[in-house]
Amino acid sequence: MTQAFDRPERLIAQASTTVARTWKATDVQTQVATRLVASPQDDAGEQQDIGRAVGNGVREMFVTCEPAEALGQQFDHLRPEFVTVHDLGTNQSRKLLTGIAAACSSPVQKLSVRRNGAGTELAVIEFVDVLASNGKPVRFYSTEVEADTVNRQAIARVLLGRSLLGIVMVAELPAHALASALAPWREAALRSGWRCARLLFMPLGPGAALPAEIGKFRNATSVNASATSRVTRPAEVWSQLGAAWNDLQRQRSNAPDSSAMPLLGTAATERAAATARAVHAAATPSPAEPGAAPAAATPARAVPGSAPAARDSRPAPLAATPSSHAPLPMPVIGALAPSHDAPLERYLHDLSHLVGVVSACAFDTTTGQAIGHAGARPGPDDLARHGTALLTALAGASRDMGLGAAVPDCSITFGQHHLLLRAMPAHPGLALHVVLDKAHASLGLVLAQMRRLDEALIDGYRAVT
Missing domain, CATH: 3.30.450.30 (Dynein light chain 2a, cytoplasmic)
Incomplete structure (x- = not known):
C-alpha cells in the first residue's frame, strides 16, 4: 500500500522536475542579448558568424541590450581572431578597409545592429574578410562605426579590446593632445574583458611625442604596444600589418612550417599587382620609370612571413613598371585630402x-x-x-x-x-x-x-x- 501511494508522488515530483528544467532552458534563452541564426553555411560545416546574412554584403544582428554589450557577448561566445583598425585624430580606417577590399577582390561588408522587436538600426559596422595563405579568412574591422557618440565609442572599445591585433592610425598630434586621446584607452585596457594581444601604432606624421606616450601606456597597462616608423604609403601599412599578424600566428602555433599557419598570403597582393600592371600597360605604352631596376633583379613584393608563390605562376616583378611603388591599389595613407581652402x-x-x-x-x-x-x-x-x-x-x-x-x-x-x-x-x-x-x-x-x-x-x- 505504501508503494502504491508513493508512486503518484514520485510521478508528480518527476513532472515538476521536467517542468523546472524546461522553464530553466527558456529562462536562459530570454537572458541572451543576441541570437546566432543557423544558416545553410553552418550546416555545411562552416564557422559560425555574428548575425544573419540578408544579402548585398549585409548581416543583421538583433539585440535586446546595448550594441556594444551584445557584440562583446558574441565575441566571447565565438572567440574569433580578427584585426581591428582604429583612428586616433584621423579618419583613415574605413579608407584602409576599402583599399584592402579592392586589393584582395573582397567586398566591404556591413554588420547592422538592430533593436529586437522594433527593428531600429542602432549601429553599422564595416568589415572585410581577406583569405590567408591557408585559405582561411582573416577579418578586418573598422572602429569608424555609424552610430551615436556613446554607442560608437563603446563599440570601438569592444572591437579593439577583443581583437587579436589592433592597428591604431595616429595623426600628427602634440604631446598633450596625444595624452588626452590615449587616456580612455588606458582605462579600457585595465578593465576586465580586454584581450587584445598586440597594439601597433602607425603614425601618419612625424609624431615625435608618440614613442614616449606609448611607453607610458605600455607601462600602465602591460599591453604589448609599440609604434612603427611613419607610414606614408599603403604598401608600408600592409607590410607592417602583415608582419605583426604573422608574428602573432607564429607565437600562437606549434606548427614548424609557417606557411601552414593562417598568414596574410601573397596571392591577393600578386593578383592586385597584376591587375594594376595590366591597367597601366593599356593606358601608358612607356616601358618603365627612368632609373627602375631590371625586372630580373627585383623580386615581387610580398607580405613578410607569407607562403612563397609558385615560380611558374609568379607575375612579372613589380619593379618593371611604374606601379611598383604601390603593390596594393589602396588610398594613400596620411596624405592630405585635396583642399580648395x-x-x-x-x-x-x-x-x-x-x-x-x-x-x-x-x-x-x-x-x-x-x-x-x-x-x-x-x-x-x-x-x-x-x-x-x-x-x-x-x-x-x-x-x-x-x-x-x-x-x-x-x-x-x-x-x-x-x-x-x-x-x-x-x-x-x-x-x-x-x-x-x-x-x-x-x-x-x-x-x-x-x-x-x-x-x-x-x-x-x-x-x-
Missing part, C-alpha cells in the same frame, strides 16, 4: 598645436556640416553637431532678451575641459568649435594666440587673392 587648413592645423588644444572644428552654422577639422576626439561630426546646437540655443536666448542675433563668442568650462565657440574670421556663415584640456591650457593665452592666428588667416586670403 589651404589657408583654413593651415589655420586649423596651427590651432590644434597650441598648448592645451585637443580638437578644433570649423562648421557651417546653417547646415551643421563640418568644413575642416584638426586634432583628436571629439571628431568633426560631433563638434559640428553639438556646436550648432549650442550656437542655436545661445542665439535664441540673445534674441529673446533683445541683445541681437550675432554669432556668440563664448567659452564654457566643464570639469576637465573648456569649450570655445566663436565666428570664423573671414568666413561668413562659419563658426569655430574648440575643445581645450583644462589641466594644460591657459584660456587667456589660447585666446590671445587665436587672435594672432586670425590675423595670419586673413593675411593668407589676401595673399591668395
Whole structure:
C-alpha cells in the first residue's frame, strides 16, 4: 500500500522536475542579448558568424541590450581572431578597409545592429574578410562605426579590446593632445574583458611625442604596444600589418612550417599587382620609370612571413613598371585630402598645436556640416553637431532678451575641459568649435594666440587673392 501511494508522488515530483528544467532552458534563452541564426553555411560545416546574412554584403544582428554589450557577448561566445583598425585624430580606417577590399577582390561588408522587436538600426559596422595563405579568412574591422557618440565609442572599445591585433592610425598630434586621446584607452585596457594581444601604432606624421606616450601606456597597462616608423604609403601599412599578424600566428602555433599557419598570403597582393600592371600597360605604352631596376633583379613584393608563390605562376616583378611603388591599389595613407581652402587648413592645423588644444572644428552654422577639422576626439561630426546646437540655443536666448542675433563668442568650462565657440574670421556663415584640456591650457593665452592666428588667416586670403 505504501508503494502504491508513493508512486503518484514520485510521478508528480518527476513532472515538476521536467517542468523546472524546461522553464530553466527558456529562462536562459530570454537572458541572451543576441541570437546566432543557423544558416545553410553552418550546416555545411562552416564557422559560425555574428548575425544573419540578408544579402548585398549585409548581416543583421538583433539585440535586446546595448550594441556594444551584445557584440562583446558574441565575441566571447565565438572567440574569433580578427584585426581591428582604429583612428586616433584621423579618419583613415574605413579608407584602409576599402583599399584592402579592392586589393584582395573582397567586398566591404556591413554588420547592422538592430533593436529586437522594433527593428531600429542602432549601429553599422564595416568589415572585410581577406583569405590567408591557408585559405582561411582573416577579418578586418573598422572602429569608424555609424552610430551615436556613446554607442560608437563603446563599440570601438569592444572591437579593439577583443581583437587579436589592433592597428591604431595616429595623426600628427602634440604631446598633450596625444595624452588626452590615449587616456580612455588606458582605462579600457585595465578593465576586465580586454584581450587584445598586440597594439601597433602607425603614425601618419612625424609624431615625435608618440614613442614616449606609448611607453607610458605600455607601462600602465602591460599591453604589448609599440609604434612603427611613419607610414606614408599603403604598401608600408600592409607590410607592417602583415608582419605583426604573422608574428602573432607564429607565437600562437606549434606548427614548424609557417606557411601552414593562417598568414596574410601573397596571392591577393600578386593578383592586385597584376591587375594594376595590366591597367597601366593599356593606358601608358612607356616601358618603365627612368632609373627602375631590371625586372630580373627585383623580386615581387610580398607580405613578410607569407607562403612563397609558385615560380611558374609568379607575375612579372613589380619593379618593371611604374606601379611598383604601390603593390596594393589602396588610398594613400596620411596624405592630405585635396583642399580648395589651404589657408583654413593651415589655420586649423596651427590651432590644434597650441598648448592645451585637443580638437578644433570649423562648421557651417546653417547646415551643421563640418568644413575642416584638426586634432583628436571629439571628431568633426560631433563638434559640428553639438556646436550648432549650442550656437542655436545661445542665439535664441540673445534674441529673446533683445541683445541681437550675432554669432556668440563664448567659452564654457566643464570639469576637465573648456569649450570655445566663436565666428570664423573671414568666413561668413562659419563658426569655430574648440575643445581645450583644462589641466594644460591657459584660456587667456589660447585666446590671445587665436587672435594672432586670425590675423595670419586673413593675411593668407589676401595673399591668395
